[in-house]
Amino acid sequence: MRVATWNVNSIRARVGRVTEWLVREDIDVVAMQEIKCRENQFPFEPFTEAGYDVELHGLNQWNGVAFASRLPMEDLAVGFEGVPGFGKPDENGVLPSEARALGVTVNGVRLWSLYVPNGRELGDPHYDYKLKWLDQLADQTRGWLAEHPDQPLALMGDWNVAPLDTDVWDLSVFEGATHVSPPERAAFSKFEAIGLSDVVRPLVPTGYTYWDYKQLRFPRNEGMRIDFIMGSAPFASLVTDARIDRNERKGTAPSDHVPVVVDLDLDLEDDDRPMAL
DNA sequence: ATGACTTAGATGCTAAGA
Numbered sequence: 001m002r003v004a005t006w007n008v009n010s011i012r013a014r015v016g017r018v019t020e021w022l023v024r025e026d027i028d029v030v031a032m033q034e035i036k037c038r039e040n041q042f043p044f045e046p047f048t049e050a051g052y053d054v055e056l057h058g059l060n061q062w063n064g065v066a067f068a069s070r071l072p073m074e075d076l077a078v079g080f081e082g083v084p085g086f087g088k089p090d091e092n093g094v095l096p097s098e099a100r101a102l103g104v105t106v107n108g109v110r111l112w113s114l115y116v117p118n119g120r121e122l123g124d125p126h127y128d129y130k131l132k133w134l135d136q137l138a139d140q141t142r143g144w145l146a147e148h149p150d151q152p153l154a155l156m157g158d159w160n161v162a163p164l165d166t167d168v169w170d171l172s173v174f175e176g177a178t179h180v181s182p183p184e185r186a187a188f189s190k191f192e193a194i195g196l197s198d199v200v201r202p203l204v205p206t207g208y209t210y211w212d213y214k215q216l217r218f219p220r221n222e223g224m225r226i227d228f229i230m231g232s233a234p235f236a237s238l239v240t241d242a243r244i245d246r247n248e249r250k251g252t253a254p255s256d257h258v259p260v261v262v263d264l265d266l267d268l269e270d271d272d273r274p275m276a277l
Numbered sequence: 278a279t280g281a282c283t284t285a286g287a288t289g290c291t292a293a294g295a
Contacts, residue, residue: 009294010284034294036285061285062293118295160295179295212295213282224295256283256294 001071001107001264004030005156005229006248007115007210007257011035011066014255015043018068019050021248021259028071029106030259031113031156035064042066057102065102065113065157075110077103080140084132086117086125101137107266109235110148114157119178127178130160134187142194145232152235152264155196158210158257159228161188163198166206167225179226191230199231200260203242210257211249218249227260238264 004027008014011032022030035042038058047054051070057078058064067073080103085095100115114137117130141155161184162168174180208223217223231239241263248258 013284034284118293120293120295162295174295177295210295215281217282226295253283 001109001266002026002028002261003106003109003111003154003156003229003264004259004261005033005113005158005227006030006259007033007158007227007255009034009036009255009257011064012037012041012043013253015046017248017251017253017255019046019052021245022052022068023050025245025259025261027261029067029069029073029111031102031111032066032068033064033113033115033158033257035066036061037064055102055104057099059099063099063115065099065115067102067104067111067113069104069106071106073104073106075103075105077101080137082136082140084129084136086129100133108151109238109264109266110144110151110153112153112155112157114155114159116158116160118160119184122176122178122181130178131183131187134161134184135190138187138190138194141191141196145195150234151232152238153196153232154199154235154262155191155230156260157227159188159226161185162224162226163188164225167208169208169220169222169224179224196230196232197236198228199236199239199262200229200242200244203239204244207244207246209244209260213256227257229260229262235264238266240265 052068056066119130120126209227211218211223
């Protein structure tokens with residue numbers, strides 16, 4: 001099973017590129033972020049024609065997460081329990097919830113499409129929101145892992161954190177900026193502490209997943225590695241290959257992020273399982 | 278010159294991205 005994650009930066013502006021890529025690259029399931037539309041605006045037809053079903057969570061022109069899959073998707077989860085909100089409180093003091101998390105199960109593998117809040121600037125309310133959002137996600141994931149210790153799980157998406165100094169092209173540019181600050185990196189490392197690991201990094205040690213549209217960042221290869229597939233131990237044991245599709249940053253009207261892909265061998269798990277028939 | 282892209286909506290501007 002070939003699984004991918006891709007911040008598409010508006011599915012309506014990119015649907016041709018995305019569906020052509022899915023077919024060309026033989027992708028079974030893709031988690032998308034920043035679809036930037038509601039369900040009644042989503043371009044379903046090109047996906048259907050390409051053989052993919054779509055599940056999505058989109059509230060307005062901001063954020064929005066989705067899955068496209070040519071295998072059956074089950075157990076849809078919109079957001080996660082206790083997900084923090086952001087913005088103007090309603091009459092009950094409740095902050096609006098944003099469309100940043102969607103879960104599905106495919107072939108018994110639990111998958112999440114995640115769009116972690118950007119944070120904007122250190123000290124900005126959005127920065128605190130980002131840290132709380134990650135903390136709550138980690139807490140929920142820890143509980144889920146305890147309840148389903150043998151089921152493969154992957155948290156996939158745009159994490160908006162560069163965990164290593166080498167995940168940005170020039171650390172000095174990021175002094176006092178988001179994405180590299182110690183609290184953000186601590187929030188990211190909490191996922192490793194509960195048993196997840198970046199399943200792509202061992203197979204693809206270098207390379208970025210995002211380049212800003214401005215200032216010739218892509219031609220100069222001044223990018224950031226911020227899109228990750230964080231897998232549980234049972235998920236990691238299925239991974240046979242991984243890649244970052246840098247070519248998708250080229251050509252006409254690209255997203256500013258590129259797809260991250262992993263290949264899973266679902267039979268491998270059965271062979272390795274001591275209690276297998 | 279405090280901006281150099283790109284997107285969507287409330288469009289001829291603003292907000293947001295990272």
